[in-house]
Amino acid sequence: MSELKIHNTLTRCKEVFIPREEGKVRMYVCGITAYDFCHLGHARCYVAFDAVYRWLKHLGYQVTYVQNITDLDDKLIKRAREEGAGESDIKERVSEIAEKFTAAYFEDMARLSVLRADFYPRATEYVAGMVRLIKILKEKGFAYNRAGNVYFEVARFPEYGRLSGRDVGELLAGARVKIGEDKKNPLDFALWKRSAAGEPSWPSPWGEGRPGWHIECSAMSMDRLGPDFDLHGGGQDLIFPHHENEIAQSEAATSRRPARYWLHNGFVTIKQEKMSKSLQNVSNLRDLFRVYPPRVIRFFLLGRHYRSPVDYTEEGLAAAGEALARLDNCYSLALERWGAAALEEADPRAMEECARAMNDDFNTAGALAVAHRLAGEFFNSPEKTEPKTVGAMAGICGILGIELENRLVRIAGRGGGGAIDESELERLLAVKSPGEEEIAALVKFRQALRRTRRFSDADRIRERLAAAGIEIRDNPDGSTTIERIGNR
């Protein structure tokens, strides 16, 4: 068995994965800010880390997976105001909005077969913890208070810039922007913000205010996973400044390196440009789900390595749909041939190949290629293929969170040989959305028509069924297989 290697942003190398505690993995992934619906870019991140989570579990690790929900933030406040929130009810309105989009997030992720993390701490539940952390940072001399704004003093943390490969001196030289309000140094970042009028606020030793964005991840990860854990993930855009700041805060407070391996997923792009709210080129997941089944979107996303950018194109999604249909088809035919029980067993050699890919920095594209090769083997000569080959194909898909679907139904070709009831046939052809029995009856009619070589009438039935989303395959033995195409 190959060993798991992970590309670590911190070292820019692939490293052998060694958890701090044998057999256990503690991972943290930056979650959403719940102020809007998720787009494909979010899906990419959470699907990618879902694959990581699933693979670690597959390897037998006991994984604790934490993902925060930011439910307190400038964008939420802005949104609440846009929706008419006033000074008196701003906190409530922010919380309602966060609640709504958090629920939507869970729904969207469930449709993408993203497993639930073990904990979803909310920022608002952790304000007290953040205050405690800030206090520690102040006591240790890493933070200073300026009229109710508390800042982290970057100059006091020599390791600053390590994750993002930035040089503090150069950053400073580049930061010729006006020295922000009352910071000692433009790179210093807010730990605690004095509340302005009409903003949600919490009490603190420095007065009413709210926490800065970065501190929540430090407080939550520490609380749920301890001061040092194994994996920390997120989008590439979080490397700087978010994760850089998070490291600075956590390490300054605890003198421990918060996470050993930092992983960052690449972006979804559209026409080679980053998909992002500010560029207004996002594709909302809910809109996308109306065009492509969620499992096709998942399949599409897993078709490339998590660190590479994925360019969103209709052709790409369509190609993913076709490719997945091939695997579905293989699975369906094997199911018909051997039954579900026979497919439980997976060929260990094939699974080892899959493991080689997944252990190489979670190469999901490589793993899917193995599945495709196995399907090809079956299609090439089903009679020479063992059930465990297709079992491995389905097993690999399962590990990646892709459940294969059997959409095939075989309708026997015998049936009564009597005369064709023409009026009943016309009646059935007129049915708007035929049910199971009507479909079967139409197929039977078509079989009879073909036996009497009335092909144009048989074709009318085929066209009618096609319009209802049903495709027909005539088998050599006279039976008919129908496939529900739907909108794959």
Add this chain to the structure above:
RNA sequence: GGCGCGGUAGCCAAGUGGUAAGGCGGAGGUCUGCAAAACCUCUAUUCACCGGUUCGAAUCCGGUCCGCGCCUCCA
């Protein structure tokens, strides 16, 4: 400008020293009444470019060009 990621067929995409996986699309053929599905054959003598190391390089080193991202909120 600094830092980072990348450039592999018409498109997408694996592959980090041993002679180019896989998918989609396309062409032709088999099967079929016609289809569909599937199968067979073909679709990169070559991995942005130029040097170098090596018996051997898409893979390593140096340089060049191009694309993207981060450096401000952002998955």
